[in-house]
Amino acid sequence: MKILLIGATGAIGEVVYEELKNDTEIIQASRNSADYPVDITSEASIKALFEKVGEVDGIICTAGSAHFSTVDEMTPEQNMVAVNSKQLGQVNVVLIGLHYLRDNGSIxxxxxxLMDDPLKTASSSAMANGGVSAFVKSAAIEMPRGIRINHVSPSMLEKSKEKYGKLFQGFQPVSSERIGLAYRKSVFGAQTGQGYKVY
Incomplete structure (x- = not known):
């Protein structure tokens, strides 16, 4: 099984790679990758990546950025960071990637x-997460060729507590193992249109 992992060098991407590396061939793509660079805010960059990688059995995207600011201070331009990256970037990975995904593959x-448990300064991120969640649920009923699509909704990683703990006051950090298993379920399971919440 050949999996394209976009966002492989991020905290979640690293967890996914460790969980799946012994069972699949994983192509690690990221903004700073020397071999498989990709900027998900650029359709041309996404297309170039898939042209280089070729057909795959699965696509996993853990990439996506958002601007954190209170709504009274946020500008439309700052809000577009999450729209163009976390939301449209991931949707475009699906729209373009479908043409490179083998029958019965998974996305x-x-x-x-943050889409379920709000924090101050996180409304833009929550908006993008909610949009992706709704897209997955709706797109699942239209997927061709037996292709499945799901999303994983993680909370703060235990290993990220030192970096993000002040933002996520009162949140219970979750283990890398639990998050990794959610991605494993999406890749190897039979469900589609699901959101695997690891809170």
């Missing part, structure tokens, strides 16, 4: 706890 996108 797994990444959302996050």
């Amino acid at each position: 797994t996108l990444t959302t996050g706890v």
Whole structure:
């Protein structure tokens, strides 16, 4: 099984790679990758990546950025960071990637706890996560050739507590193992249109 992992060098991407590396061939793509660079805010960059990689059995996207600011201070331009990256970037990975995905393949996108459990300064991120979640649920009923699509919605990783703990006050950090298993379920399971919440 050949899996394209977009966002492989991020905290979640590293967890996914460790969980699946012994069972699949994983192509690691990221913004800073020397071999498989990709910017998901650029359709041309996404297309170039798939042209280079060729056909795959699964696509996992853990990439996506958002600007954190209170709504009274956020500008439309700052809000577009999440729209263009976390939301449209992942949707475009699906729209373009479908043409390179083998029959009965899987797509797994990444959302996050903020769409269900709000924090101050996180409304833009929550918006993008919610949009991706709704897209997955709707797109699942239209997927061709037996292709499945799901999303994983992780909370703060235990290993990220030192970096993000002050933002996620009162949140229970989750283990890399639990998050990795959610992606494993999406890749190897039979469900589609699901959101695997790891909170």
